[in-house]
Amino acid sequence: MAQLLKGPEVAAAMDETLAKEIEALKAKGITPTLNIVVVGDAGPSMAYTNGAKKTAEKIGMGFELKQFPEDMTQDDFIVELKKLNEDKNVHGILIMRPMPAQMNEDVIKYVIAAEKDVDCFNPLNAGKLMFEDPTCFPPCTPTAVMEMIDHFGIETAGKNVVVLGRSMVVGKPAAVLAVGKGKDATVTICHSKTKDLDKVCASADVLIAAVGRAKMVKASWVKPGAAILDVGINFLDGKMCGDVDFEEAEKVAGSISPVPGGVGSVTTRVLAKHVVKAAKQLNGLA
Amino acid sequence: MAQLLKGPEVAAAMDETLAKEIEALKAKGITPTLNIVVVGDAGPSMAYTNGAKKTAEKIGMGFELKQFPEDMTQDDFIVELKKLNEDKNVHGILIMRPMPAQMNEDVIKYVIAAEKDVDCFNPLNAGKLMFEDPTCFPPCTPTAVMEMIDHFGIETAGKNVVVLGRSMVVGKPAAVLAVGKGKDATVTICHSKTKDLDKVCASADVLIAAVGRAKMVKASWVKPGAAILDVGINFLDGKMCGDVDFEEAEKVAGSISPVPGGVGSVTTRVLAKHVVKAAKQLNGLA
Numbered sequence: 001m002a003q004l005l006k007g008p009e010v011a012a013a014m015d016e017t018l019a020k021e022i023e024a025l026k027a028k029g030i031t032p033t034l035n036i037v038v039v040g041d042a043g044p045s046m047a048y049t050n051g052a053k054k055t056a057e058k059i060g061m062g063f064e065l066k067q068f069p070e071d072m073t074q075d076d077f078i079v080e081l082k083k084l085n086e087d088k089n090v091h092g093i094l095i096m097r098p099m100p101a102q103m104n105e106d107v108i109k110y111v112i113a114a115e116k117d118v119d120c121f122n123p124l125n126a127g128k129l130m131f132e133d134p135t136c137f138p139p140c141t142p143t144a145v146m147e148m149i150d151h152f153g154i155e156t157a158g159k160n161v162v163v164l165g166r167s168m169v170v171g172k173p174a175a176v177l178a179v180g181k182g183k184d185a186t187v188t189i190c191h192s193k194t195k196d197l198d199k200v201c202a203s204a205d206v207l208i209a210a211v212g213r214a215k216m217v218k219a220s221w222v223k224p225g226a227a228i229l230d231v232g233i234n235f236l237d238g239k240m241c242g243d244v245d246f247e248e249a250e251k252v253a254g255s256i257s258p259v260p261g262g263v264g265s266v267t268t269r270v271l272a273k274h275v276v277k278a279a280k281q282l283n284g285l286a
Numbered sequence: 287m288a289q290l291l292k293g294p295e296v297a298a299a300m301d302e303t304l305a306k307e308i309e310a311l312k313a314k315g316i317t318p319t320l321n322i323v324v325v326g327d328a329g330p331s332m333a334y335t336n337g338a339k340k341t342a343e344k345i346g347m348g349f350e351l352k353q354f355p356e357d358m359t360q361d362d363f364i365v366e367l368k369k370l371n372e373d374k375n376v377h378g379i380l381i382m383r384p385m386p387a388q389m390n391e392d393v394i395k396y397v398i399a400a401e402k403d404v405d406c407f408n409p410l411n412a413g414k415l416m417f418e419d420p421t422c423f424p425p426c427t428p429t430a431v432m433e434m435i436d437h438f439g440i441e442t443a444g445k446n447v448v449v450l451g452r453s454m455v456v457g458k459p460a461a462v463l464a465v466g467k468g469k470d471a472t473v474t475i476c477h478s479k480t481k482d483l484d485k486v487c488a489s490a491d492v493l494i495a496a497v498g499r500a501k502m503v504k505a506s507w508v509k510p511g512a513a514i515l516d517v518g519i520n521f522l523d524g525k526m527c528g529d530v531d532f533e534e535a536e537k538v539a540g541s542i543s544p545v546p547g548g549v550g551s552v553t554t555r556v557l558a559k560h561v562v563k564a565a566k567q568l569n570g571l572a
Contacts, residue, residue: 127413130462131454158481166465168417175461176416179452179475186486188474189465195444200472 003152003255005229007144007265010151014269019059021276025285026060032279033062034092034118034271035084039077039103040070045096048268052094055268061275062089074103078111085113091282092118092275115282118274120173129173132180135281137274142174144266145208145229146183148257154206154227161185162204164197164217164243170210170231178208197221209243217244225254231263288536289438291515291543293551296437300555305345307562311571312346318565319348320378320404320557321370325363325389326356331382334554338380341554347561348375360389364397371399377568378404378561401568404560406459415459418466421567423560428460430552431494431515432469434543440492440513447471448490450483450503450529456496456517464494483507495529503530511540517549 022032034056036049042065049065056063066084068077084090093116099105114124120139128136149156161178165171166189179187190200191211201207201221207228209217214234222228232243242259250256257263280286308318320342322335328351335351342349352370354363370376379402385391400410406425414422435442447464451457452475465473476486477497487493487507493514495503500520508514518529528545536542543549566572 123413123417123419124410125413126416127409127411130412130416130458131409133409158479172416172462172465175465175475176458179458179477184477184479186474186476186480188472189461190472191465191470193444193470194472 002228002250002253005148005152005227005255005257005262007148007257007262010148011265011269013151014147014266014273015055015059018061018269018272018276022060025276025279028283028285030279030283030285031062031089032091032276033064033089034094034275035064035066035090037066037068037081037084037093037095039068039072039096040100042067042096049096052268052271055272059272061272064090070100071102072100074107077103078108081108081111085111085116088282090116091279092116092271094119094271095121097121116278118271118278120169126168126173129176135286137278138177139169139173140267140270140274141170141210141231141263142177142208143270143274144263145174145231146177147266147270148229148263149183149206149227152227152255154255156206157184159185159205160188160203161206161208162188162190162201163208163210164190164201165210165212165231166191167210174208174210174231178206211243213243214241215243215245217249219245219248219252222249222252224252226252228253228256229263230257230259232259233264288514288539289541291434291438291513291541291548293434293543293548296434297551297555299437300433300552300559301341301345304347304555304558304562308346311562311565314569314571316565316569316571317348317375318377318562319350319375320380320561321350321352321376323352323354323367323370323379323381325354325358325382326386328353328382335382338554338557341558345558347558350376356386357388358386360393363389364394367394367397371397371402374568376402377565378402378557380405380557381407383407402564404557404564406455412454412459415462421572423564424463425455425459426553426556426560427456427496427517427549428463428494429556429560430549431460431517432463433552433556434515434549435469435492435513438513438541440541442492443470445471445491446474446489447492447494448474448476448487449494449496450476450487451496451498451517452477453496460494460496460517464492497529499529500527501529501531503535505531505534505538508535508538510538512538514539514542515549516543516545518545519550 114122178185198221210231214236230242230244464471484507496517500522516528516530
């Protein structure tokens with residue numbers, strides 16, 4: 001049986017470190033604070049928002065939920081966003097998406113201050129990621145995968161890391177993170193157009209599944225002993241499951257993250273880590 | 287013997303298209319114009335600058351070389367750069383690097399207007415590339431590789447494209463371009479830390495060599511029939527050569543770009559293409 005890569009274990013370790021860092025910052029008069037911004041119906045983002053709030057309370061981080069009416073104009077929203085950009089007591093800003101139809105996200109993403117853009121909405125952060133600029137905020141989900149890899153000591157240098165999925169928010173940034181200095185993996189990105197997808201996945205020492213298809217990765221897609229990081233969040237017959245057929249794959253893999261209880265549990269901690277980093281950078285402490 | 291992927295053939299085809307586009311823009315009162323900016327000794331960049339100038343003259347594009355003294359301060363340079371950013375008659379700006387030691391490129395790259403940054407110096411353009419934003423300017427060299435692939439009808443969809451090298455200016459952006467919509471390749475990025483580098487390269491249907499090591503890629507690294515795009519520019523015994531051992535590899539490959547006479551011949555055309563694109567975008571014509 002494969003080793004279970006338990007997200008809550010990573011989250012707990014990160015909470016401890018973050019709580020200490022936040023305490024130290026508070027002693028300097030700085031309370032790292034996250035603002036989550038919701039325009040319109042807060043329902044769909046409730047679970048995420050509540051999770052982030054709970055994490056914030058646990059580690060002593062400031063948290064504020066900004067709610068704006070569904071029919072707010074884009075111009076009015078930009079005025080409010082700029083206030084948050086300039087507010088010295090706000091260090092991280094996360095805008096829940098999709099936004100209502102009257103909001104052009106391609107405009108708004110350039111308005112959010114890159115220095116407070118803790119989940120890589122502003123393309124400037126994606127560019128910094130490509131250039132390995134240490135001040136950047138890569139998207140939280142692929143960064144959570146790297147936190148898992150670090151925590152469990154999964155070797156990546158010179159190993160074959162296969163990323164299944166080429167989305168802007170997970171697949172591509174995960175590939176860039178894994179090939180970069182420090183991780184030094186040989187990275188393959190595969191997707192719906194890939195031929196012999198099963199064989200490409202079966203060449204992976206580390207498989208990052210981020211394709212959004214329930215139980216797509218079968219046991220035959222897994223190299224014996226491989227580490228599997230499952231980023232998928234799907235629902236099958238009303239039950240949450242990942243992109244990997246867990247029951248099958250765990251018989252072959254060396255280690256595997258479950259869904260739920262895997263990468264997803266780490267994402268809000270990465271968000272918090274980015275808020276702390278932003279607070280330091282904005283105050284000239286990093 | 288492999289088909290020769292001749293850069294000048296691609297360049298000639300691009301010149302023809304670009305000349306027509308420039309003529310049409312001139313009829314509207316717009317002369318797409320490139321400014322190359324050199325601080326200090328122009329010697330090392332002379333070959334590139336002259337090549338760009340020659341291309342510009344051939345296709346009717348405006349060209350200006352701005353030279354500043356070696357001992358110019360960074361503040362003074364930024365004042366001049368901002369003038370170019372605001373000058374309505376300048377559409378593309380290329381700053382030759384490395385700059386003298388008193389210039390902090392990590393500061394200057396954020397000053398150059400992203401809309402005129404035709405060779406992806408500003409990280410914003412790298413971010414737009416990751417998000418597949420059609421207004422972006424990817425770096426000229428990997429874009430030249432894609433122009434070669436398009437011109438010669440090299441199939442990439444679902445094929446294994448292997449990028450040898452993970453630099454910010456060629457390897458990583460080449461991988462992002464090849465995996466994106468339209469190219470749809472399965473992309474592997476490999477580098478000095480990769481195990482069995484020869485075998486990884488030998489799995490490539492399309493091999494993009496961008497590692498900067500003379501004749502590193504041997505015949506045994508090449509899959510029979512593969513297409514090879516050699517980005518390397520190295521010197522061995524005073525003779526220019528690529529990253530691929532051309533004499534050996536051409537016996538195995540299906541097609542191969544020589545050095546010189548390959549990708550390098552296309553780069554200044556991509557630069558010109560970006561200037562034309564910038565001129566259109568800046569005038570609301572794209």
